[in-house]
Amino acid sequence: MTVSQQSKSTTGELKKALAPRTGLQPSEQLVTYKGRERKNSEFLDRFGVKNKSKLVVSEDPASLERRYIERQRNARIQNANRAIGAIALEVDKLADQVTSIEKSVSGGSKVAEVQITTLIELLMRHAVKLESIPADADTSSQKNLQAKRVQKCVEALDVLKVSNARLQTVLVTTKWETFDNSPPVTTKWEIFD
CATH class of the missing domain: 1.20.58.120 (BAG domain)
Known part of the structure; x- marks a missing residue:
């Protein structure tokens, strides 16, 4: 990808410009030029970046580890x-x-x-x-x-x-008592006038 940046910009400013394109926050990016990692405060022109220079932007392994630890914690x-x-x-x-x-x-x-x-x-x-x-x-x-x-x-x-x-236990039964000494039931009815 091609990015336009002033030569008087810092590596940190370059990372901010790259963040929307890479999906990585500036703190998650590593910028390497000619095999050396560049610090955020370094100016691009000071370490030799010119028009059409190629820089390597990669994800910082420490940020990968932090995200992994955060995912584990969330899980x-x-x-x-x-x-x-x-x-x-x-x-x-x-x-x-x-x-x-x-x-x-x-x-x-x-x-x-x-x-x-x-x-x-x-x-x-x-x-x-x-x-x-x-x-x-x-x-x-x-x-x-x-x-x-x-x-x-x-x-x-x-x-x-x-x-x-x-509490006392209350026992309820469904067995009915019968009385054998009860008077017999009669079916004759007497009528009184």
């Missing part, structure tokens, strides 16, 4: 956010079950203890999953928020477990 953040989001959905479902148990126990209905214990175990599994998610500054607040939700649900279940144990 880690996205993966962490996805994992935290999936756990949040599961915790939502479990929190609904905790609310349902709270309503039952506060209404005087005894709940099977295994139901409370199972919910606690499921919540603790999610706490362990949350702990295993690597978090940096971008994801740590979301991770902490979900961990607090899990902890709050487990604490509520611990209190419900105690309240539930105090």
Whole structure:
């Protein structure tokens, strides 16, 4: 590609002019002339650039590495956010079950203890999953928020477990009692005037 530039321009100014054409920011470009990399502050005419001179513009390997590291970091953040989001959905479902148990126990209905214990175990599994998610500054607040939700649900279940144990079990049967000593049913009717 051909670029017109004043001979009194610096290499940095040349890089700025090349940025729209190359798609590389000036800090991502290396300009080489006669086998030597040129610094941004060097004037083109000072190192021998004349009309129709050929310069080599390439991508700085350090910028490639920085972009690679940034892509890796973004991918880690996205993966962490996805994992935290999936756990949040599961915790939502479990929190609904905790609310349902709270309503039952506060209404005087005894709940099977295994139901409370199972919910606690499921919540603790999610706490362990949350702990295993690597978090940096971008994801740590979301991770902490979900961990607090899990902890709050487990604490509520611990209190419900105690309240539930105090409730008496009510047994309802559908077997009807019959009385053998009852008077016989008659089908004769007497009429009184």
